[in-house]
Structures are given as structure tokens and as C-alpha cells.
Amino acid sequence: MVWRVLLTVVVVIGVAFGAFYAWAWNSEIPPTNAPAALFDPGIVAKGAQLAAVGDCGICHTQAGAKPYAGGFPVQTPFGTIYGTNITPDPETGIGSWSETAFRRALHEGVDRTGNHLYPAFPYDHFTHATDSDIGALYAFLMTREPVAKANRAPAVPFPLNVRLFAAGWKLLFLHKGQIPPDASKSAEWNRGEYLAESLGHCGACHTPRNVLGAEKRDAQFAGGQSEGWLAPALNAASPAPVSWTAEQVYAYLRNGFAKQHGLAAGPMQPVVRNLKKAPDADLRAIATYVASLAGSQNDAEREQKMQAMLDFARSRDSKVPMPLSGAITTSTRAGAEPGRTNDDSTAPSGAVIFLGACASCHHSGGELPVSRPIELGLSTPVNAPDPAALLRIVLDGIHPSSGERGPIMPGFSGALTDPQITALVSHVRSQFSRQPTWPNIAAALTKVRQNKEPATEAP
Ligand code: HEC
Ligand code: HEC
Ligand code: HEC
Structure with missing residues (x-):
């Protein structure tokens, strides 16, 4: 009796695994020669626009290397997965992929030879793209310069490096198919x-x-x-x-x-x-x-919130102490700890640093020569649940993309010490936002400093 039950369990598990394996198995799509067909320039141009919307160039271009040739590290909590070479090079890129194989990759997350791809490649979104849009993307990529550059293996630990796991993930989370239009909307x-x-x-x-x-x-x-x-x-x-x-x-x-x-x-x-x-x-x-x-907020409500914010900012402005000359440099003495509050006379005062470093541009009223920055109270980073974005802005400043005009804010990474930045950011939060204070700015600052620079775009 017992062995019968055991046998049944084993058989059921075996069948279930076999069924999963059969479901997860994908055939290889035979290689084609790099398509000789001339692509319609109109379709290639449409593909270029769709590739821009899809950020294909961001994840498939390594900093400083040829566009679309792969090598960009996509960081995930499970490890680093590198964007692959999607230039039409037949050996290292997708030059031997037919349009069918390419479409299967975007719709199902399966490569030409039948391997499951990791969802660091956002096919859980691309699966909703129409066949004609994918065709245009294909035409665009197949007309790029072929680059011979071998792919880098994903750096993910066992057992996640077994690609069958991606199949299990898809079974749970990949919802294929077109998004049905909502007839009640425009x-x-x-x-x-x-x-x-x-x-x-x-x-x-x-x-x-x-x-x-x-x-x-x-x-x-x-x-x-x-x-x-x-x-x-x-x-x-x-x-x-x-x-x-x-x-x-x-x-x-x-x-x-x-x-x-x-x-x-x-x-x-x-x-x-x-x-x-x-x-x-x-x-x-x-x-x-x-x-x-975000739901509906009508113009009157919006106007009211804006006014309340401005009133709040102005009421706080008058409470800022006058600048003390030299206050910033004298407060940088060794031993100043991060996160000290203003009432500790040896710690840098956030309010004083703000006056010295920020207030020349970020004050209420008046105009800068070009255009005044927005009220800090309206800024999302200042009101966000986490200080990372504000810290990044204070460290790096704001610079227009190369070759473009735009507002400039200097970065303070080298000019202010960590304790000063911590005190400053704590001050900006309490001064300009009605959201709760951030508990551990110093730790967030350490994390933000460790994070690498944001990705650049493919030309
Ligand atoms: C968020 C980053 C990201 C974006 C955006 C992205 N990809 Fe990828 N893509 C990846 C990663 C990572 C892989 C490799 C996955 C793996 O190794 O399992 C990949 C794999 C692929 C593959 C399979 C190639 C191969 O050799 O197996 C194709 C094709 C592809 N991407 C096309 C595109 C296209 C087209 C776009 C734009 C519409 C795009 N990708 C946008 C990250 C991205
Ligand atoms: C030379 C003028 C200048 C100085 C000094 C300056 N900023 Fe800025 N700041 C700008 C400009 C210009 C922008 C971008 C335009 C905008 O966001 O309105 C900006 C944007 C910001 C933003 C982003 C607003 C948003 O959400 O887009 C924050 C936050 C900020 N500054 C904080 C600071 C802090 C804190 C300091 C002092 C450490 C500082 N700034 C010093 C000019 C300056
Ligand atoms: C690679 C990640 C990424 C993708 C993809 C992305 N965003 Fe963002 N988005 C961000 C981050 C990070 C911020 C915060 C930027 C900052 O603090 O200045 C942001 C900010 C925004 C904001 C401003 C929100 C606010 O309150 O300040 C809007 C609006 C926005 N994104 C819309 C979009 C739309 C629409 C898309 C798709 C076309 C998109 N984002 C795709 C990462 C992304």
C-alpha cells in the first residue's frame, strides 16, 4: 500500500516535470544568411524611432564601445546580466536570425537556438508589441553596422544560471498578447x-x-x-x-x-x-x-496646492538665519560626524551651508539671468520617500546633455564633505517639504556614492 502511494507520487512528480520540460522546450530556428533583402527605408526609419522608445541602445551598448554591440551590465538583485550583441554580425550578433526568431525573442524571451532569456531583457513588456512594430525594429537593427564582439556570460549564481529557471519565471509572470484597447478612452x-x-x-x-x-x-x-x-x-x-x-x-x-x-x-x-x-x-x-x-485633480485643486506650497516655502524662507561668513569652512574640522543636527555647535549647520552654497540660485522671488530654478518645495526628489535622488543631484549637479543648452547647477561632490552634505540635505527636507524627515541620510549618501554613473545613450 505504502509503496503504491510513493510510486504514484513519484510518477506524478515525474509527469509534472516532464510536462514542464516539454512546455519549456523550444526548438532552434534555423540560421538564415544575413538577409539580403533590401529593407524599405521608411520602415527602417520607423524602426529607429521604436528602438529609441524601447531604449534598445541603452542596454545593448557598453560605455565607449560601438552601438548595439552589447556588453552593458544590467544590474539585478539576482546578478548582472549583460545586454547582448544585437548588430547583424553573423557570428557574435544576430546576423543569422530570421525575423521569426527575432520576434520570438521579443514576444517570448527565447533566443534563436531555443534558450530561455532572463527577464532583465524586458520582454514582459515587449511581448505586447505588434508584429509590424517588431518587423520595423528588425529592419532597423539589420541595417546597423555589424560589429564582431562576443557576448559576455551572465554573472548569476547557481541555480539561477540554469536557464530553465527563466522558463519557470515566465510560467508565473509572463502575460503574452496584445493589450486590448479601452473603448471608453481616446x-x-x-x-x-x-x-x-x-x-x-x-x-x-x-x-x-x-x-x-x-x-x-x-x-x-x-x-x-x-x-x-x-x-x-x-x-x-x-x-x-x-x-x-x-x-x-x-x-x-x-x-x-x-x-x-x-x-x-x-x-x-x-x-x-x-x-x-x-x-x-x-x-x-x-x-x-x-x-x-494619477487620477483627476482639476486645475483649481492644482492651483490651490501650488499656492499652498509657495506660501509654505516663503514662510520658511524668513526663518533662515543670515549667512555667517566663513561658517562653512570653519565647520569642516575633523571629527564632525554625519547626521548631527543643527543644535550641535561643532557640526555643520545645514541652514548655513544652504545659504552659502544654494541660496544664491534657490531663493524665493527674484529672477536669475536665464531662468530661475523651480521652487524646491515642488521638486519630486525633495518630496520623495528616499533621499537618493536629491543626494545624486547635490553631488553631481545638473548639466545639459553634451551639445545642448539647458540649465546648469554645479555639483558639490568635491566642495562639501559628507557630514556637510548630510546636514544640508536634512535641512532641505525639513525646510522645503512637508513630508516626514529622512531617517538615515548618511547611509544613503554612502550608497549613492558607490553607485556608478547613469548609463549613456547609443548614438
Ligand atoms: C533593460 C535593458 C534592456 C533593454 C531596454 C533592451 N534589452 Fe535586449 N536584452 C537585454 C539583456 C540583459 C539581454 C540578454 C538576456 C540573457 O542573457 O538572458 C537581452 C537580449 C536581447 C535579445 C536576444 C539576443 C541574443 O543574442 O540572445 C534581443 C534580440 C534583444 N535583446 C533585443 C532588444 C531590442 C530590439 C530592444 C529594444 C526594443 C531591447 N533588446 C531592449 C537587456 C535589454
Ligand atoms: C548656480 C545656481 C545654482 C546653485 C548654486 C544650486 N543650484 Fe540647484 N539648481 C539650479 C538649476 C539651474 C537647476 C535646474 C533647473 C530646475 O530644476 O529648476 C537646479 C535644480 C536643483 C534641484 C532639482 C529640482 C528638480 O526637481 O528638478 C535640486 C533638488 C537642487 N537644485 C538643489 C540644490 C541644492 C541643495 C544646492 C546647494 C547645495 C543647489 N541646488 C545649488 C541652480 C543652482
Ligand atoms: C531605466 C529606468 C526608467 C525607465 C525605463 C523610465 N523611467 Fe521615468 N524615471 C526614472 C527615474 C530614476 C526617475 C527619477 C528622476 C529624477 O529624480 O530626476 C524618473 C522620473 C520620471 C518622471 C518624473 C516623476 C516625478 O514626479 O518627478 C516621469 C513623469 C517619468 N519618469 C516618466 C516615465 C515614462 C513615461 C517612461 C516610459 C516612456 C519612463 N519614465 C521610463 C527611471 C525610469
Whole structure:
């Protein structure tokens, strides 16, 4: 009797595993010679725009190396997975891939020979892309310069390095198929949803992930992480003091700056730089969709919140002590500890550092020669649940992309010590935001300093 039960259990497990294996098994798609067919230039141009929306160049280009030839490290909590060579080189790239094999990779996360790919490649979004958009991407990539550059093996520990695990992940979290249009919404909104959810993969950074690294479906756009940065919530939980309008999201995506919110920094910067190649109508569509995520706040409510914020900032302005000359340098004596508060006379005072380093530009009222920075109280990093973004801005400053005009803020990485930056950031939070204070700015600063520079865009 007992052995019968055991045997049944073993058989059931065996069958289940066999079924999973059969399900997970993918055939190799035979290699083709690099397609001799001439691609329609119009389709190639469309593919270029879609590749920009999909950030293909970011993850498939190593800093300083040839575009699309791979080697960019995608950091995940499970290890580092390198973007592969997607130039048409037949040996090391995808030159021998047919369009069918390419489409299967984007829709199902399977490479030409049948291996499962890791979801660091955001095919959980690309799976929603239409066949014709994928065809255009294929035409664009197949007309790039072929580069011979071998792929780097993923640095993930056992057992995750067994690619069959990716199949298990897909069984749980890959939801294939087109996104059904919402008939109650405008054509523009539906176009925006399609672009943001599929190739745009906005949720890859802006949606929190579960322990297995999949986006939480019940917390879409509730705020996520990317390269040590906080990608703020874009839904009703957005920390922006004044909610985003479609016009403002459009300005932010088009120029990297929205007057009532501030500018794109960190990993959002290369996203914006890529979007420069996207047509205006597509950006407006994405903006319409994104602005709708936060729910409705009408103009009157928005105006009221803005005014309340400005009043708050001005009431705080008058409480700032007058600058003490030399205060910043005298407070840098050795032994000053991070995180000390203003009432410790030996620690640098955040308010005094602010006056010396920041207030010349960030004060209420008056005009800078070009344009005044936004009220700090309106800035998302200042109101965010985590100080990483503000710390990054203080360390690096803000610089326009090379060859472009734009507002400049100096970086203070070399000019201020860690205890000074900690005190300053603590002051900025309490001075300009009505959100709770940040508990451990010094530890966050150490982490931000360790994080490498944000990725650059493929030319
Ligand atoms: C967030 C980073 C990221 C983005 C954005 C991205 N990829 Fe990838 N892609 C990867 C990684 C990482 C891999 C390798 C996965 C693996 O090794 O399992 C990959 C693999 C691939 C593969 C399989 C290639 C091979 O040799 O197996 C193709 C094809 C591909 N990507 C195309 C694209 C296209 C087209 C786009 C833009 C629409 C794109 N990727 C955007 C990270 C990315
Ligand atoms: C690679 C990760 C990544 C991707 C992909 C990404 N974002 Fe972001 N996004 C960020 C980060 C990080 C920030 C915060 C930037 C900062 O603090 O300046 C941000 C900021 C934003 C903001 C400003 C929010 C605020 O309140 O300040 C908007 C709007 C936005 N992203 C929209 C989008 C849209 C739309 C897409 C898709 C087309 C997208 N993002 C794709 C990482 C990303
Ligand atoms: C030379 C003028 C200048 C100085 C000095 C300066 N800033 Fe800025 N700051 C700018 C400009 C210009 C911007 C970008 C335009 C904007 O965001 O409105 C900016 C943007 C910011 C932002 C981002 C706002 C957002 O969300 O987009 C923060 C936060 C900030 N500054 C804080 C500081 C702090 C803290 C200091 C002192 C350590 C400082 N700044 C010193 C000019 C300056």
C-alpha cells in the first residue's frame, strides 16, 4: 500500500516535470544568411524611432564601445546580466536570425537556438508589441553596422544560471498578447498605453517588483528602483506636490524639464535623450496616458496646492538665519560626524551651508539671468520617500546633455564633505517639504556614492 502511494507520487512528480520540460522546450530556428533583402527605408526609419522608445541602445551598448554591440551590465538583485550583441554580425550578433526568431525573442524571451532569456531583457513588456512594430525594429537593427564582439556570460549564481529557471519565471509572470484597447478612452490615450506598456517599458523602473523580480501587477506605477535611484510613483501615490498634467509630462519627456516639477536626472536622463528621436504625437500620447494614471485633480485643486506650497516655502524662507561668513569652512574640522543636527555647535549647520552654497540660485522671488530654478518645495526628489535622488543631484549637479543648452547647477561632490552634505540635505527636507524627515541620510549618501554613473545613450 505504502509503496503504491510513493510510486504514484513519484510518477506524478515525474509527469509534472516532464510536462514542464516539454512546455519549456523550444526548438532552434534555423540560421538564415544575413538577409539580403533590401529593407524599405521608411520602415527602417520607423524602426529607429521604436528602438529609441524601447531604449534598445541603452542596454545593448557598453560605455565607449560601438552601438548595439552589447556588453552593458544590467544590474539585478539576482546578478548582472549583460545586454547582448544585437548588430547583424553573423557570428557574435544576430546576423543569422530570421525575423521569426527575432520576434520570438521579443514576444517570448527565447533566443534563436531555443534558450530561455532572463527577464532583465524586458520582454514582459515587449511581448505586447505588434508584429509590424517588431518587423520595423528588425529592419532597423539589420541595417546597423555589424560589429564582431562576443557576448559576455551572465554573472548569476547557481541555480539561477540554469536557464530553465527563466522558463519557470515566465510560467508565473509572463502575460503574452496584445493589450486590448479601452473603448471608453481616446485613440491618443490607447496609443499612449500601448507605447508605455510595450516598447516604452516605463513600468520596468516605475513599478515595484516582488521577491522574484517580477513587477507587482496590483501596484502598477507605484514607484520602483533603478540603478540605486528611486523611480517615483506615477499613479495616485506620486510624491509630486502638484499632480502632473499631460502638458507637463509631455514637456518633461520632450525636454527633460517641466516647470512645475523639475528635471529628469539619473536613469531617466538617457530615457529622455532616447525619446528625442520619437515623434511628437507619440510623446503626447504617452503623456496623456501617464497623466491619467494619477487620477483627476482639476486645475483649481492644482492651483490651490501650488499656492499652498509657495506660501509654505516663503514662510520658511524668513526663518533662515543670515549667512555667517566663513561658517562653512570653519565647520569642516575633523571629527564632525554625519547626521548631527543643527543644535550641535561643532557640526555643520545645514541652514548655513544652504545659504552659502544654494541660496544664491534657490531663493524665493527674484529672477536669475536665464531662468530661475523651480521652487524646491515642488521638486519630486525633495518630496520623495528616499533621499537618493536629491543626494545624486547635490553631488553631481545638473548639466545639459553634451551639445545642448539647458540649465546648469554645479555639483558639490568635491566642495562639501559628507557630514556637510548630510546636514544640508536634512535641512532641505525639513525646510522645503512637508513630508516626514529622512531617517538615515548618511547611509544613503554612502550608497549613492558607490553607485556608478547613469548609463549613456547609443548614438
Ligand atoms: C533593460 C535593458 C534592456 C533593454 C531596454 C533592451 N534589452 Fe535586449 N536584452 C537585454 C539583456 C540583459 C539581454 C540578454 C538576456 C540573457 O542573457 O538572458 C537581452 C537580449 C536581447 C535579445 C536576444 C539576443 C541574443 O543574442 O540572445 C534581443 C534580440 C534583444 N535583446 C533585443 C532588444 C531590442 C530590439 C530592444 C529594444 C526594443 C531591447 N533588446 C531592449 C537587456 C535589454
Ligand atoms: C531605466 C529606468 C526608467 C525607465 C525605463 C523610465 N523611467 Fe521615468 N524615471 C526614472 C527615474 C530614476 C526617475 C527619477 C528622476 C529624477 O529624480 O530626476 C524618473 C522620473 C520620471 C518622471 C518624473 C516623476 C516625478 O514626479 O518627478 C516621469 C513623469 C517619468 N519618469 C516618466 C516615465 C515614462 C513615461 C517612461 C516610459 C516612456 C519612463 N519614465 C521610463 C527611471 C525610469
Ligand atoms: C548656480 C545656481 C545654482 C546653485 C548654486 C544650486 N543650484 Fe540647484 N539648481 C539650479 C538649476 C539651474 C537647476 C535646474 C533647473 C530646475 O530644476 O529648476 C537646479 C535644480 C536643483 C534641484 C532639482 C529640482 C528638480 O526637481 O528638478 C535640486 C533638488 C537642487 N537644485 C538643489 C540644490 C541644492 C541643495 C544646492 C546647494 C547645495 C543647489 N541646488 C545649488 C541652480 C543652482
